[in-house]
Amino acid sequence: LAKTTQPISMDSYEGQEVNITCSHNNIATNDYITWYQQFPSQGPRFIIQGYKTKVTNEVASLFIPADRKSSTLSLPRVSLSDTAVYYCLVGDPVKTSYDKVIFGPGTSLSVIP
């Protein structure tokens, strides 16, 4: 399974765009990239999932370059409520079961007023 590496923590001011990059050098052909968000004392929440190029929804954008060895979660104009831990996961939607998918420490984003 592809191992993921992302920064442990990031700080940002309110109103700025935040980009969190995840490295997954060993990503397999059928693997998708998924991001979850977790607020303190709450369960993680699915944000976005993608395979290649760019995916956008009402919460975030996910940029995946052609070689797919990394991905970038982009949060536009963050607010204090975006302070959370963000997890990057990689796996095959058909074959990979969750006992093989590791959440890891994630990236702790702190938004500063």
Place this chain on the structure above:
Amino acid sequence: DSGVTQTPKHLITATGQRVTLRCSPRSGDLSVYWYQQSLDQGLQFLIQYYNGEERAKGNILERFSAQQFPDLHSELNLSSLELGDSALYFCASSPRATGTGYQKLFFGSGTQLSVL
């Protein structure tokens, strides 16, 4: 609101005791997953059930067991509790029909277990 319900929200007990955590998945979801989150270990996968059957197992201790009932709710039983079992326990459910593969998870708000 994810639609996944976990009870109780908080549980305080003593070492050596046994507790049961309950989870009701989203309506229509057949798979239930249990996770443990502690400060030093992060989010750890424990076990998955699909339509009443165990489907995947993580690093779940022998003192822990789970089951999924015909109405699809699930219970996680923790026995002979130790101080180190203090953690947040999350339940999640997913909508995919087959119960296999890497699926979008909907997490509950968790049960905070404190073992004193």
